[in-house]
Amino acid sequence: MSTSRLIPVVLIVALVLYGAAWRHLHDERDVFLQENYMDYTLPSRVTGPAAMEFKGIVSDFLFLKVITFLGEKIGKNEQLGVRHFNYLEESVNTITDLDPYFWDAYLFADMLFTWELGEYKAANKLLLKARQYRTNDYRVPYYLGFNYFFFLKDNINGAKYLMEASKLPGSPYYLASLAARLSAYALEHRTGIIFLKEMIRDTENERIKNDFMLRIKTLEIMDRLEQKVSEYQKNYQKQPSSLTELVTAGLIDKIPDDPYGGEFILLENGRVYTTSKMVRQK
Amino acid sequence: MNRRAWSLAVITFKEGIRDRTLYGIGLFALMIMGLSLVVTGFFLRELHKVTVDINISAITFGGLLMIFFLSVNLMSKDLDKRTIYSVLSKPFSRTQYLIGKFLGLVLLSLAAVCMLTLISTLTIWAVKSQYPIYFKEFVWLAVFQAVFAEFLMFIVLNAVVIFFSTVTTSSFLTLLFTISTYIVGQTVEEVAWFIQSQANEIQLTTAVQAVVKITQYIVPNLSVYDLKIRAAHGLPISSSYLLSITGYSLIYSAVLLLFASIIFSRRELT
Numbered sequence: 001m002s003t004s005r006l007i008p009v010v011l012i013v014a015l016v017l018y019g020a021a022w023r024h025l026h027d028e029r030d031v032f033l034q035e036n037y038m039d040y041t042l043p044s045r046v047t048g049p050a051a052m053e054f055k056g057i058v059s060d061f062l063f064l065k066v067i068t069f070l071g072e073k074i075g076k077n078e079q080l081g082v083r084h085f086n087y088l089e090e091s092v093n094t095i096t097d098l099d100p101y102f103w104d105a106y107l108f109a110d111m112l113f114t115w116e117l118g119e120y121k122a123a124n125k126l127l128l129k130a131r132q133y134r135t136n137d138y139r140v141p142y143y144l145g146f147n148y149f150f151f152l153k154d155n156i157n158g159a160k161y162l163m164e165a166s167k168l169p170g171s172p173y174y175l176a177s178l179a180a181r182l183s184a185y186a187l188e189h190r191t192g193i194i195f196l197k198e199m200i201r202d203t204e205n206e207r208i209k210n211d212f213m214l215r216i217k218t219l220e221i222m223d224r225l226e227q228k229v230s231e232y233q234k235n236y237q238k239q240p241s242s243l244t245e246l247v248t249a250g251l252i253d254k255i256p257d258d259p260y261g262g263e264f265i266l267l268e269n270g271r272v273y274t275t276s277k278m279v280r281q282k
Numbered sequence: 283m284n285r286r287a288w289s290l291a292v293i294t295f296k297e298g299i300r301d302r303t304l305y306g307i308g309l310f311a312l313m314i315m316g317l318s319l320v321v322t323g324f325f326l327r328e329l330h331k332v333t334v335d336i337n338i339s340a341i342t343f344g345g346l347l348m349i350f351f352l353s354v355n356l357m358s359k360d361l362d363k364r365t366i367y368s369v370l371s372k373p374f375s376r377t378q379y380l381i382g383k384f385l386g387l388v389l390l391s392l393a394a395v396c397m398l399t400l401i402s403t404l405t406i407w408a409v410k411s412q413y414p415i416y417f418k419e420f421v422w423l424a425v426f427q428a429v430f431a432e433f434l435m436f437i438v439l440n441a442v443v444i445f446f447s448t449v450t451t452s453s454f455l456t457l458l459f460t461i462s463t464y465i466v467g468q469t470v471e472e473v474a475w476f477i478q479s480q481a482n483e484i485q486l487t488t489a490v491q492a493v494v495k496i497t498q499y500i501v502p503n504l505s506v507y508d509l510k511i512r513a514a515h516g517l518p519i520s521s522s523y524l525l526s527i528t529g530y531s532l533i534y535s536a537v538l539l540l541f542a543s544i545i546f547s548r549r550e551l552t
Binding site: 045048049052053055056057060064067101102103104107108 | 505
């Protein structure tokens with residue numbers, strides 16, 4: 001065979017070989033990445049000077065890495081643990097050192113810290129950092145207030161930050177009255193219901209929406225039970241000793257089930273609460 | 283004198299435009315900007331930040347590549363290929379020659395920045411009209427301020443190229459010194475700040491501290507031209523700050539050119 005006819009043949013063989021080699025490498029690389037995923041981020045002392053004047057785009061890149069890595073874990077419903085928490089905290093610290101105004105990074109970490117990992121202190125610490133830079137953004141104190149109110153059950157701090165948020169431009173109209181009511185009726189279930197209904201409107205994540213909905217449902221039942229308790233007090237001039245007395249008095253048919261899987265109880269001060277503490281029972 | 287320097291500037295500019303390197307750099311920046319159209323969609327809410335980050339970084343990177351390769355090359359070509367003899371045989375002083383070259387290089391940077399800015403404006407506009415609700419915090423003025431600041435940095439770096447090509451004998455050394463100056467200039471502020479803030483924890487010898495202090499005065503502080511993060515978040519900077527960095531840029535370049543002309547007029551051209 002002459003050289004000129006040989007070249008196309010060799011070329012085709014080479015291309016086929018290349019294709020096979022590429023596939024093989026790709027598969028090997030997948031295994032490699034699964035085993036050695038670099039779930040660490042260098043601290044900003046190193047990343048900062050190394051990024052020179054490209055801090056913004058480096059922070060974008062690091063953030064993209066974090067959301068794809070943790071997003072995959074969440075998508076597969078994997079349980080997040082201490083390792084993920086450390087990784088997320090390190091990364092977000094670096095990212096927000098590189099670009100201290102990066103709200104996406106703050107919010108993403110806040111959501112994971114609170115909803116997935118239960119690290120409320122870390123979430124609030126991060127939001128306080130955001131508050132130093134995003135001074136005109138009502139969402140920062142808003143989420144801080146929400147964390148205090150919803151997760152830490154600290155209505156006083158919750159009210160403080162919501163009040164702060166309500167004074168900043170663009171904040172929703174209901175914030176001021178909500179903050180006032182939060183501090184006045186520190187434990188009123190109805191306040192929580194209003195707050196959560198407003199939160200649902202701003203939430204895109206279906207899972208968090210469902211969580212909100214479940215909590216609203218529970219709060220509504222407790223609110224209704226408390227109304228019945230005060231009705232009982234009006235009729236009998238004394239406080240019922242337990243919720244079953246409401247049933248014997250004919251005010252309710254039966255004690256409703258707690259959507260979280262606990263049991264509703266009557267506290268000594270006449271308030272209704274649940275043994276599940278609004279945490280899903282397994 | 284000015285007219286002669288100007289005619290040399292125009293010649294340098296034309297020579298630079300003819301160079302193929304420019305097309306490569308333009309194409310590269312275009313690719314990055316095209317990438318921003320795709321990548322932006324991966325993010326959650328702050329799409330305006332990501333778009334502006336990518337686009338201004340592309341302008342900066344394109345401008346830097348141009349200085350490191352085209353400017354250095356244009357400056358050293360005359361010396362390497364001995365064409366400088368025919369230029370200097372004309373009624374030019376060596377200082378005029380340097381000023382002419384410098385103006386030509388600055389013109390080239392200006393042209394490149396204008397071209398890249400035009401393209402990135404279109405890119406940002408395209409992303410903005412695609413996701414208008416995520417662009418509420420976006421401010422055009424901040425973007426253009428950041429690009430202007432980058433151009434001021436390019437002026438300084440061009441002066442650095444001129445300076446080092448009068449000192450060294452090869453274009454490779456000029457390139458190396460210019461890149462080093464750029465890196466040191468970008469990091470010196472942060473390093474100095476770091477040393478200051480950690481002074482109690484880390485014991486540094488007085489010699490090291492003195493070196494950092496002296497470096498701060500000698501090397502241009504290029505971090506002052508980095509307004510990208512503010513631009514990305516729609517936070518325009520005060521005009522007094524812009525005035526101050528403009529002054530810094532022009533005065534630093536003038537001083538550097540003065541030193542360059544002193545060195546160059548004493549240099550034996552062999």
